[in-house]
Amino acid sequence: xxxxxxxxxxxxLLALMPAxxxxxxxxxxxxxELCLAGPAARIVSLSPGATELLFSAGAGSKVVGVxxxxxxxxxxxxxxxxxxxxxxxxxxxxxxRPDLLVAWVxxxxxxxxxxxxxxxxxxxxxxPREFEDIPRAIESLAVLAGTEQPAQAEAQxxxxxxxQLELRYQNAGPVRVFYQVWDQPLMTxxxxxxxxxxIELCGGINVFGHLPRLVPRISKEAVLQAAPEVIVTxxxxxxxxxxxxxxxxxxxxxxxxxxxxxxxxxxxxxxxTVRMLDGVTHLCQTLETARARL
Amino acid sequence: MSCLKARELVVDIPGRxxxxxxxxxxxxxxxxGVLGPNGAGKTTLLHTLAGLRPPRGGQVQLDGRxxxxxxxxxxxxxxxxxFQDRQDGFPATxxxxxxxxxxxxxxAWQMESSDxxxxxxxxxxxxxxxxxxxxxxxxxxxxxxxxxAIATLMTQNPDIWLLDxxxxxxxxxxxxxxxxxxxxxxxxxxxxxxxxxxxNLAARWCNHLLLLYPNGEACWGPAETMLVPSSLEQLYNxxxxxxxxxxxxxxxPARG
Amino acid sequence: xxxxxxxxxxxxLVLLSILVMMFAVTVGSAQSGMxxxxxxxxxxxxxLERTLILDLRLPRVxxxxxxxxxxxxxxxxxxxxxRNPLADPYVLGLSGGAAVGALLAMLAGMxxxxxxxxAFAGALLATLLVFGxxxxxxxxxxxxxxxxxxxxxxxxxxxxxxxxxxxxxxRLPGMLYWLMGDLSHSGQPWPGLxxxxxxxxxxxxxxxxxxxxxxxxxQAAALGVAVRPLEWLVYLLASLxxxxxxxxxxxxxFVGLVVPHMLRLVLGNDQRLILPACALAGGILLVLADTxxxxxxxxxxxxxxxITALLGVPTFLYLLYRSR
Numbered sequence: 001x002x003x004x005x006x007x008x009x010x011x012x013l014l015a016l017m018p019a020x021x022x023x024x025x026x027x028x029x030x031x032x033e034l035c036l037a038g039p040a041a042r043i044v045s046l047s048p049g050a051t052e053l054l055f056s057a058g059a060g061s062k063v064v065g066v067x068x069x070x071x072x073x074x075x076x077x078x079x080x081x082x083x084x085x086x087x088x089x090x091x092x093x094x095x096x097r098p099d100l101l102v103a104w105v106x107x108x109x110x111x112x113x114x115x116x117x118x119x120x121x122x123x124x125x126x127x128p129r130e131f132e133d134i135p136r137a138i139e140s141l142a143v144l145a146g147t148e149q150p151a152q153a154e155a156q157x158x159x160x161x162x163x164q165l166e167l168r169y170q171n172a173g174p175v176r177v178f179y180q181v182w183d184q185p186l187m188t189x190x191x192x193x194x195x196x197x198x199i200e201l202c203g204g205i206n207v208f209g210h211l212p213r214l215v216p217r218i219s220k221e222a223v224l225q226a227a228p229e230v231i232v233t234x235x236x237x238x239x240x241x242x243x244x245x246x247x248x249x250x251x252x253x254x255x256x257x258x259x260x261x262x263x264x265x266x267x268x269x270x271x272x273t274v275r276m277l278d279g280v281t282h283l284c285q286t287l288e289t290a291r292a293r294l
Numbered sequence: 295m296s297c298l299k300a301r302e303l304v305v306d307i308p309g310r311x312x313x314x315x316x317x318x319x320x321x322x323x324x325x326x327g328v329l330g331p332n333g334a335g336k337t338t339l340l341h342t343l344a345g346l347r348p349p350r351g352g353q354v355q356l357d358g359r360x361x362x363x364x365x366x367x368x369x370x371x372x373x374x375x376x377f378q379d380r381q382d383g384f385p386a387t388x389x390x391x392x393x394x395x396x397x398x399x400x401x402a403w404q405m406e407s408s409d410x411x412x413x414x415x416x417x418x419x420x421x422x423x424x425x426x427x428x429x430x431x432x433x434x435x436x437x438x439x440x441x442x443a444i445a446t447l448m449t450q451n452p453d454i455w456l457l458d459x460x461x462x463x464x465x466x467x468x469x470x471x472x473x474x475x476x477x478x479x480x481x482x483x484x485x486x487x488x489x490x491x492x493x494n495l496a497a498r499w500c501n502h503l504l505l506l507y508p509n510g511e512a513c514w515g516p517a518e519t520m521l522v523p524s525s526l527e528q529l530y531n532x533x534x535x536x537x538x539x540x541x542x543x544x545x546x547p548a549r550g
Numbered sequence: 551x552x553x554x555x556x557x558x559x560x561x562x563l564v565l566l567s568i569l570v571m572m573f574a575v576t577v578g579s580a581q582s583g584m585x586x587x588x589x590x591x592x593x594x595x596x597x598l599e600r601t602l603i604l605d606l607r608l609p610r611v612x613x614x615x616x617x618x619x620x621x622x623x624x625x626x627x628x629x630x631x632x633r634n635p636l637a638d639p640y641v642l643g644l645s646g647g648a649a650v651g652a653l654l655a656m657l658a659g660m661x662x663x664x665x666x667x668x669a670f671a672g673a674l675l676a677t678l679l680v681f682g683x684x685x686x687x688x689x690x691x692x693x694x695x696x697x698x699x700x701x702x703x704x705x706x707x708x709x710x711x712x713x714x715x716x717x718x719x720x721r722l723p724g725m726l727y728w729l730m731g732d733l734s735h736s737g738q739p740w741p742g743l744x745x746x747x748x749x750x751x752x753x754x755x756x757x758x759x760x761x762x763x764x765x766x767x768x769q770a771a772a773l774g775v776a777v778r779p780l781e782w783l784v785y786l787l788a789s790l791x792x793x794x795x796x797x798x799x800x801x802x803x804f805v806g807l808v809v810p811h812m813l814r815l816v817l818g819n820d821q822r823l824i825l826p827a828c829a830l831a832g833g834i835l836l837v838l839a840d841t842x843x844x845x846x847x848x849x850x851x852x853x854x855x856x857i858t859a860l861l862g863v864p865t866f867l868y869l870l871y872r873s874r
Contacts, residue, residue: 186734
């Protein structure tokens with residue numbers, strides 16, 4: 001009797017072993033492979049973009065703390081704050097006893113996150129640079145959180161949406177676009193930036209796409225020289241058209257002549273998350289309108 | 295020719311009880327020496343007479359009018375002061391420093407004329423620093439700087455010359471030269487009033503003396519009446535031996 | 551100093567100023583050439599060229615000249631006031647106050663005009679604060695003024711650090727650019743030029759009194775200078791000049807320290823020559839620095855404060871070495 005039971009138990013264990021031995025792994029944006037023993041149950045997001053992606057991956061219920069300015073989705077507003085970008089509250093993070101940290105390459109300080117890693121908290125870095133990086137990030141986070149099912153649908157929907165936009169606008173007539181990030185100093189983006197890629201997807205030509213820096217600081221003269229046909233910005237606040245009005249006085253600009261000065265809603269275009277799809281859709285419609293006015 | 299008068303003057307030395315009121319006149323042709331130990335208030339008295347400090351009591355009168363109510367510019371045409379401590383201000387050449395003596399004589403819009411420059415150069419020559427005219431004052435020795443300061447006063451050419459220990463830092467030759475210069479000026483109508491720490495210089499060159507005692511007492515008058523050994527000993531709290539030299543008394547600290 | 555030795559260097563500097571400004575107007579993201587510039591001035595040129603030259607470059611070059619002149623004269627005045635050749639316009643905390651004003655406005659999400667107004671108000675507040683504190687009991691001596699100013703400047707510095715720490719990351723580039731000194735958002739140059747001109751005119755009759763004051767305040771009093779009123783006037787004038795400059799272009803460093811010093815090494819110590827020369831030489835220097843900042847990595851821009859620091863320090867060291 002005993003021998004039979006023990007044989008059966010051993011057999012069951014042997015059958016289960018492969019499953020137990022298969023740890024959960026995903027590659028992060030720094031090229032490291034992060035492996036967890038089991039799906040993460042307490043996740044702290046260190047930036048608003050990471051928060052949105054975690055919720056898109058279906059792991060929202062597992063998030064126990066978020067970085068400042070995490071305002072989407074609305075549920076995230078109720079979660080405890082752990083500090084802002086490079087000024088994280090290390091104590092608050094440790095006190096939440098997380099088993100996974102999700103960090104943003106351009107937002108969080110490497111040193112601070114490494115400090116947390118030294119304390120035994122695994123960190124997963126995100127840095128979406130292409131549209132494909134967004135669904136891939138969702139899928140990686142889903143693997144780490146054990147929520148592959150709901151995530152798949154989100155990721156696929158995003159891919160399909162982008163593909164649709166690409167098809168729709170692949171033959172659109174090119175328009176010269178200037179995207180204004182800030183007014184003092186005057187900043188724009190180059191073609192490696194995600195917004196720059198959105199402009200190209202919609203059939204626009206980013207007049208400063210060729211510059212080496214991701215967010216170059218340029219002069220008004222350079223903008224006049226480039227003679228854009230459309231000027232797009234998200235302004236300082238939603239609904240603030242001050243920067244666009246400042247361009248009105250330069251009536252040699254084709255954009256001013258055609259009245260192609262547009263304010264884009266910032267939230268959906270500025271963050272590389274699922275909402276980017278809405279943002280790109282909106283931008284493409286804006287450029288369509290602009291094309292008609294030229 | 296101006297006359298400076300102290301009337302019931304009580305000098306304001308912060309933290310010190312008022313001394314005896316002073317009442318003397320500094321007239322053209324007079325060479326006054328102010329004697330007293332360190333801390334007796336000689337410098338403060340000089341600054342008060344120049345109008346740089348308000349007195350605690352009494353008044354200073356210039357040509358019959360109180361100093362305090364007169365325009366500073368007018369006053370500085372008639373009273374000049376050489377300070378004891380050199381305030382090291384901004385860098386400047388020797389000639390530039392002497393030239394500022396002409397400031398009271400020029401209006402705001404006037405530039406210094408060649409006459410002004412000539413006056414300054416003459417003054418520098420008289421003080422034997424003419425050859426240093428383009429040197430920066432900060433590069434000079436203490437004695438040279440002292441002579442530049444006196445040259446500045448000479449360039450200013452006021453009627454009343456106030457000097458605070460003008461022979462400090464000077465070697466023997468220049469001490470005599472300066473005292474000679476001051477006496478000559480007094481002879482041609484200036485009034486000289488100076489603080490001296492060297493009793494014998496005062497005895498030799500001054501025709502009037504003011505003695506400031508450490509306890510606040512003071513006495514003044516023609517030199518012959520002031521050069522009484524007992525009062526000098528009381529002044530310096532030091533026994534003195536007197537010697538006759540060229541008909542003038544010479545005082546040496548006694549031994550023991 | 552005879553009049554001719556003042557007129558000649560000044561005339562030379564005026565000529566140089568005009569040449570440098572003309573040069574600067576021809577240079578930019580788009581090269582324009584002297585003939586095109588002259589043609590635009592005489593009424594010709596395409597819309598784009600006219601906009602570039604008359605609406606963008608000319609005001610900017612004039613603003614650069616004004617700011618450079620204002621800071622240099624303010625620096626020279628501060629050096630006389632404090633009897634210290636190492637003083638600069640910001641040593642009494644004026645730029646700190648302006649910075650706090652500007653940064654608070656930026657933190658509140660305000661733009662252009664409000665930021666400039668706040669900067670000016672902050673500068674005036676800093677001026678009055680140091681004036682009032684130094685006034686206290688006892689004499690208004692240079693060392694007391696300097697100590698008060700240094701402490702107040704440190705206080706402003708702490709506030710600036712606090713504001714920077716609390717700002718959301720997106721607003722930081724704008725603040726940092728302002729703190730470095732940046733001419734790209736300078737508006738009309740005419741108020742600045744007017745203040746500069748008035749200051750120079752005011753300072754000419756005071757020049758010799760300043761020479762005397764520079765030798766020491768007691769000495770000056772003995773020579774008939776009204777020391778206290780003159781010092782107040784110099785202080786307020788220097789503050790007004792600095793406040794105007796900082797409002798136009800943020801805290802541009804080194805110009806106020808290096809230019810008066812350089813000129814004194816070359817031209818001597820007569821304030822009647824130095825002060826107007828500072829106005830011209832400072833203007834020339836800043837126009838050149840700004841032109842460099844506009845073009846060296848075009849179309850990207852470097853803030854002019856970076857250029858003045860990089861140019862100013864080695865120039866100064868070289869001149870000090872030469873003068874030994």
